[in-house]
Amino acid sequence: xxxxxxxxxxxxxxxxxxxxxxxARNGSRMxxxxxxxxxxxxxxxxxxxxxxxxxxxxxxxxEIEQLHDRIHALRKQVASHFNAWEKTELARHPQRPYALDxxxxxxxxxxxxxxxxxxxxxxxxxxxxxxxxGQEVMxxxxxxxxxxxxxxxxxxxxxxxxxxxxxLRAMKIAEKFRRPVFTLVDTPGAYPGLGAEERGQxxxxxxxxxxxxxxxxxxxxxxxxxxxxxxxxxxxxADRVLMMENAIYSVISPEGCASIMWRDAxxxxxxxxxxxxxxxxxxxxxxxxxxxxxxxxxxxxxxxxAAALLDAALQKHLSELKKSSIPELVGSRYNxxxxxxxxxxxxx
Numbered sequence: 001x002x003x004x005x006x007x008x009x010x011x012x013x014x015x016x017x018x019x020x021x022x023x024a025r026n027g028s029r030m031x032x033x034x035x036x037x038x039x040x041x042x043x044x045x046x047x048x049x050x051x052x053x054x055x056x057x058x059x060x061x062x063e064i065e066q067l068h069d070r071i072h073a074l075r076k077q078v079a080s081h082f083n084a085w086e087k088t089e090l091a092r093h094p095q096r097p098y099a100l101d102x103x104x105x106x107x108x109x110x111x112x113x114x115x116x117x118x119x120x121x122x123x124x125x126x127x128x129x130x131x132x133x134g135q136e137v138m139x140x141x142x143x144x145x146x147x148x149x150x151x152x153x154x155x156x157x158x159x160x161x162x163x164x165x166x167x168l169r170a171m172k173i174a175e176k177f178r179r180p181v182f183t184l185v186d187t188p189g190a191y192p193g194l195g196a197e198e199r200g201q202x203x204x205x206x207x208x209x210x211x212x213x214x215x216x217x218x219x220x221x222x223x224x225x226x227x228x229x230x231x232x233x234x235x236x237x238a239d240r241v242l243m244m245e246n247a248i249y250s251v252i253s254p255e256g257c258a259s260i261m262w263r264d265a266x267x268x269x270x271x272x273x274x275x276x277x278x279x280x281x282x283x284x285x286x287x288x289x290x291x292x293x294x295x296x297x298x299x300x301x302x303x304x305x306a307a308a309l310l311d312a313a314l315q316k317h318l319s320e321l322k323k324s325s326i327p328e329l330v331g332s333r334y335n336x337x338x339x340x341x342x343x344x345x346x347x348x
Contacts (some may be wrong), residue, residue: 010046012067041301044071072296082246084272084281088254090246091226095300097307098157099126099141099184102224105307106314107132107139113170115162119199122163124155124191125235127170132182133315138174140167140235141184144225158191161204164234168208171215180218180318183235188253190231205234212237213334218321222292222310223247224299239333240317241287243279244310245294249287250277287340290317 047067082090090096103110107130114121126143129136144157159167167183174181190201212219212235221238227249243249254272255265262270282288292313299306321329 012063041297044068047071083269084248084275084278085254085269087246087278088226088248088268088272090298090300091248093298093300094146096186096225097299097303098145098186099139099143099224101303102184102307102310103128103130103139103141105304106311107137110139113166113173116165116169118165119162120160122155122160122166123153124157124187125159125163125167127166129173129179132180132318136177136179138170138179138181139184140170140181142187142232142235144186155191157187158189159187159231159234160191160193160196161199161201164190164204164208167235168211171212171217171219175215175217178217180220180321181215181238182314183219183221183238185221185223185227185232185236185249186225186247187228187231188226189228190234205230208234209237213337214330216326216330218318218329219333220314220317220321222314223249223288224310228253237333237337239321239329239336240289242290242292242313242317243282243288244292244299244306245279246298247279248272248277249279249282250275285340 047064103126110128110130112126112128116122124143125140127138127140130139131137142157142159143154145151145154171181173179190196190205192201209230219238220240221236221242223232223236223241223243225244225247227236227243227247229251232249252260252275254268254275254277257271257275258267259265261267276282276285279288279291283291290313293309295302295305295309324332
């Protein structure tokens, strides 16, 4: 019991320091949100260990619960102040759940589809049939990895043209059997290698854009991490485009934009802000239909909670789309994308 009390006192002292430093920052970037989140994660691990110690009295258990509440509240406060670049770093976090993590937690009876029946399979883009709360659906998603061997195997989540052709083949199967399509976007972009260009990377992306615009089935896209360039849009022409709270969606990376505009990749934070790549910005611009909240601190801290929030959003939007006829869906989808970026109109 004495060890538990000492542990609680130590954790409370560390938490008080983080709270005081965050409250006193006054907008300064010297104490970034990521640093605060990392410190909170360490404190929470310490508090969780304290919960497992035997011989605790009621007061000790109550103090531990209060510590959890304070950590949760501060996490929410810190997350609400993330700027565009900090959200970019969160979207790229290596512990963030990837497509197969969501498939495992949300869907059942997953059966993967391989190959484009023309050249090869592409592990960077997964496709497969599954059941979503009893309904048969098709899933298409970018797949990143965490260890070096898997990163190379998945090509760092950057599809080749055969990946996009495989995705279109899967979506055509879904159309044939009247199955809704869910696409999960998380990629730096299409692979820019010489081989990919020789095999028709641009043509594969363009074909997907055209064909998805007229598929006779409901399509829902969720941008779960990093949505980069046409490599993301090639599976994101959908009736509903949803975006996780800390995801980003852009035609170019902040580093690439800074290199072109200012010839200095170090101005990536300024570029991230100017590009308006966050979920809030893109909702205001009409590019995204709904923002999916994340667990306090980000999806990387709680895969189960992140999956539950995505699950609820997918259920809500699918049920709404089912109320519309197929011609209405296709017409609305076409108009949705044609009307994007119409910010200037010249009067006759």
